[in-house]
Amino acid sequence: xxxxxxxxxxxxxxxxxxxxxxxxxxxxxxxxxxxxxxxxxxxxxxxxxxxxxxxxxxxxxxxxxxxxxxxxxxxxxxxxxxxxxxxxxxxxxxxxxxxxxxxxxxxxxxxxxxxxxxxxxxxxxxxxxxxxxxxxxxxxxxxxxxxxxxxxxxxxxxxxxxxxxxxxxxxxxxxxxxxxxxxxxxxxxxxxxxxxxxxxxxxxxxxxxxxxxxxxxxxxxxxxxxxxxxxxxxxxxxxxxxxxxxxxxxxxxxxxxxxxxxxxxxxxxxxxxxxxxxxxxxxxxxxxxxxxxxxxxxxxxxxxxxxxxxxxxxxxxxxxxxxxxxxxxxxxxxxxxxxxxxxxxxxxxxxxxxxxxxxxxxxxxxxxxxxxxxxxxxxxxxxxxxxxxxxxxxxxxxxxxxxxxxxxxxxxxxxxxxxxxxxxxxx
Amino acid sequence: xxxxxxxxxxxxxxxxxxxxxxxxxxxxxxxxxxxxxxxxxxxxxxxxxxxxxxxxxxxxxxxxxxxxxxxxxxxxxxxxxxxxxxxxxxxxxxxxxxxxxxxxxxxxxxxxxxxxxxxxxxxxxxxxxxxxxxxxxxxxxxxxxxxxxxxxxxxxxxxxxxxxxxxxxxxxxxxxxxxxxxxxxxxxxxxxxxxxxxxxxxxxxxxxxxxxxxxxxxxxxxxxxxxxxxxxxxxxxxxxxxxxxxxxxxxxxxxxxxxxxxxxxxxxxxxxxxxxxxxxxxxxxxxxxxxxxxxxxxxxxxxxxxxxxxxxxxxxxx
Numbered sequence: 128x129x130x131x132x133x134x135x136x137x138x139x140x141x142x143x144x145x146x147x148x149x150x151x152x153x154x155x156x157x158x159x160x161x162x163x164x165x166x167x168x169x170x171x172x173x174x175x176x177x178x179x180x181x182x183x184x185x186x187x188x189x190x191x192x193x194x195x196x197x198x199x200x201x202x203x204x205x206x207x208x209x210x211x212x213x214x215x216x217x218x219x220x221x222x223x224x225x226x227x228x229x230x231x232x233x234x235x236x237x238x239x240x241x242x243x244x245x246x247x248x249x250x251x252x253x254x255x256x257x258x259x260x261x262x263x264x265x266x267x268x269x270x271x272x273x274x275x276x277x278x279x280x281x282x283x284x285x286x287x288x289x290x291x292x293x294x295x296x297x298x299x300x301x302x303x304x305x306x307x308x309x310x311x312x313x314x315x316x317x318x319x320x321x322x323x324x325x326x327x328x329x330x331x332x333x334x335x336x337x338x339x340x341x342x343x344x345x346x347x348x349x350x351x352x353x354x355x356x357x358x359x360x361x362x363x364x365x366x367x368x369x370x371x372x373x374x375x376x377x378x379x380x381x382x383x384x385x386x387x388x389x390x391x392x393x394x395x396x397x398x399x400x401x402x403x404x405x406x407x408x409x410x411x412x413x414x415x416x417x418x419x420x421x422x423x424x425x426x427x428x429x430x431x432x433x434x435x436x437x438x439x440x441x442x443x444x445x446x447x448x449x450x451x452x453x454x455x456x457x458x459x460x461x462x463x464x465x466x467x468x469x470x471x472x473x474x475x476x477x478x479x480x481x482x483x484x485x486x487x488x489x490x491x492x493x494x495x496x497x498x499x500x501x502x503x504x505x506x507x508x509x510x511x512x513x514x515x516x517x518x519x520x521x522x523x524x525x526x527x528x529x530x531x532x533x534x535x536x537x538x539x540x541x542x543x544x545x546x547x548x549x550x551x552x553x554x
Numbered sequence: 555x556x557x558x559x560x561x562x563x564x565x566x567x568x569x570x571x572x573x574x575x576x577x578x579x580x581x582x583x584x585x586x587x588x589x590x591x592x593x594x595x596x597x598x599x600x601x602x603x604x605x606x607x608x609x610x611x612x613x614x615x616x617x618x619x620x621x622x623x624x625x626x627x628x629x630x631x632x633x634x635x636x637x638x639x640x641x642x643x644x645x646x647x648x649x650x651x652x653x654x655x656x657x658x659x660x661x662x663x664x665x666x667x668x669x670x671x672x673x674x675x676x677x678x679x680x681x682x683x684x685x686x687x688x689x690x691x692x693x694x695x696x697x698x699x700x701x702x703x704x705x706x707x708x709x710x711x712x713x714x715x716x717x718x719x720x721x722x723x724x725x726x727x728x729x730x731x732x733x734x735x736x737x738x739x740x741x742x743x744x745x746x747x748x749x750x751x752x753x754x755x756x757x758x759x760x761x762x763x764x765x766x767x768x769x770x771x772x773x774x775x776x777x778x779x780x781x782x783x784x785x786x787x788x789x790x791x792x793x794x795x796x797x798x799x800x801x802x803x804x805x806x807x808x809x810x811x812x813x814x815x816x817x818x819x820x821x822x823x824x825x826x827x828x829x830x831x832x833x834x835x836x837x838x839x840x841x842x843x844x845x846x847x848x849x850x851x852x853x854x855x856x857x858x859x860x861x862x863x864x865x866x867x868x869x870x871x872x
Contacts, residue, residue: 203817207835214619231838235616316724317707326818377706379729381816388707517836523820530730532822549837 162192166219206517213237218447220456226261233269234510238445242268250482272481275441276400277500286395294424297431305373317393325378326522330398334362337435350550352543378529390414401496402477423495439503610844631845648826655804663751689749697813732822758792798861
């Protein structure tokens with residue numbers, strides 16, 4: 128009895144290893160025998176529904192008896208949901224993680240180490256370096272790069288033509304162009320030349336970085352917040368001037384509504400990801416007639432003719448260490464990040480694909496966003512970074528500055544001290 | 555479980571009675587009847603509270619959470635929060651917010667309850683059903699509606715205030731200034747609390763004997779004096795209960811602020827429940843969050859102690 132049980136365990140482990148090792152080439156008879164439910168958490172807005180349906184259809188064809196449950200999560204409270212989910216005994220099998228969140232969960236032992244399976248994922252040799260870095264914690268690989276996103280400025284070509292202005296090539300130029308647009312639309316009390324919601328911290332980073340500032344620096348294993356450095360403050364000063372002069376967006380709001388606001392026709396420019404073009408021109412949520420009126424240009428540097436470094440955002444796909452279906456979960460991830468669906472993500476979804484071999488898929492307006500990714504930076508790569516994000520340190524600081532509750536020096540000092548504490552593991 | 559149960563034997567102990575109660579003479583029925591409630595209260599209240607206190611004495615981050623094993627730090631978490639200036643602000647802010655909410659709720663509810671006594675039957679039914687409707691609306695739905703009403707760009711409040719020439723409220727941000735923002739939250743919380751308190755007070759008012767009120771009138775008491783010296787004393791137990799309950803609810807307000815501010819309230823809007831949640835789940839310092847929650851329970855115990863004592867006194871007299 129005992130022996131039989133033991134041998135059956137050995138067989139099932141062996142089967143799991145075979146399935147994992149073979150990846151896509153597992154014998155179809157075995158695949159058809161697989162049963163269970165695979166729970167997948169993807170973020171709202173990351174992959175178009177058509178891409179997910181297509182992945183699930185392919186998966187169903189291979190594993191007819193496995194049910195895949197894709198649950199869309201909201202960015203707002205994802206940190207909390209992930210914490211509680213990973214602690215439970217049945218976490219979701221596959222999770223999409225913002226690239227700034229991976230280190231936290233990997234360091235806490237929540238994700239499966241997939242280093243041994245790396246070669247079973249398509250294009251793993253040409254994965255984007257910064258995404259691969261975000262998946263690598265203590266030299267182990269904990270996730271598969273999913274897609275990247277970098278921001279540029281989306282603008283209304285018709286508004287620019289009517290005001291007789293060109294896309295600017297410096298931050299000063301941006302202000303001048305914006306002022307001309309404001310003047311041209313002075314009769315519209317809702318008009319914003321540059322619509323900038325106060326909590327939009329991803330869009331503030333280029334200004335900080337462009338003047339040589341940073342969020343925090345590391346020396347001797349200790350982090351030191353540096354938003355209060357004079358170069359960071361210079362960047363924030365420039366941004367504050369733009370926001371005060373050109374934006375009528377909610378100074379305490381976040382960027383969740385900016386595409387809807389843009390589609391309403393009272394906005395000339397927004398700082399946005401490439402895929403937001405799709406949201407703006409969406410039949411239901413946006414205005415399809417804007418399709419031909421949209422253009423994009425990179426966020427200009429304060430040095431004329433150059434561009435400012437942008438935040439390279441993106442997502443990775445991890446498999447929960449406690450998943451009951453490790454092999455199936457990895458297989459699903461391999462399908463979504465395989466050539467067929469990754470190309471769909473780029474062409475239909477408008478995101479930057481997870482590997483350099485597909486970068487030529489960026490055409491038209493997308494080319495600007497793909498180009499912006501080349502001059503990009505990342506937030507401090509620390510397992511405690513998620514705490515800085517979840518504590519809303521930078522959004523709070525921006526709101527205090529834009530609403531004039533605090534001056535830049537005081538607000539940056541407070542934020543910087545908090546970041547120093549959090550990054551070094553304090554509460 | 556260690557829950558002490560008062561003996562049902564009300565006879566005083568006689569000094570010379572040394573007899574031990576035999577099993578037959580003990581009446582087990584009261585114990586048996588009270589066991590389910592004790593078990594439920596123990597399970598859903600005492601156990602989580604004890605766990606919370608236990609957690610507040612440990613360093614408990616995400617790693618510890620996944621491993622189900624924390625590091626003992628004694629009173630370290632309490633020292634940390636007491637040294638945090640933000641915590642002091644949060645406590646003061648929460649107390650002021652509670653005071654404003656409870657005060658307004660009780661005053662407005664009393665006025666509405668008194669009004670209900672005077673109006674015609676049809677109006678009374680209309681007002682009562684509106685109150686029940688407000689009461690029955692789930693808080694998340696309520697907050698969603700209020701969020702749209704006070705929306706910066708599309709809000710009807712800004713539109714109406716501008717249309718009736720109160721001022722230029724186009725693109726007025728109600729949450730720019732935390733004092734104004736808390737004004738909105740007080741309105742929201744009071745609005746949601748009025749139905750229960752009004753209906754409870756109205757039920758109490760119906761019990762006030764008419765002849766006592768008439769007698770006061772005959773003796774020359776005006777409406778205010780009648781209320782102050784005749785009605786209010788009779789309603790005192792009900793006032794105590796609703797004030798006590800409102801204090802507990804309003805001190806723990808979370809949903810209204812958290813949802814209204816898109817789950818990212820700035821630190822100016824931290825009341826104690828949000829602060830505790832942020833420390834626990836935002837910064838994954840569950841031990842620290844637990845310590846804040848314990849302080850919150852202690853403050854509530856102190857605040858409500860006097861009310862509970864009064865309530866017990868009144869109950870004993872009755």
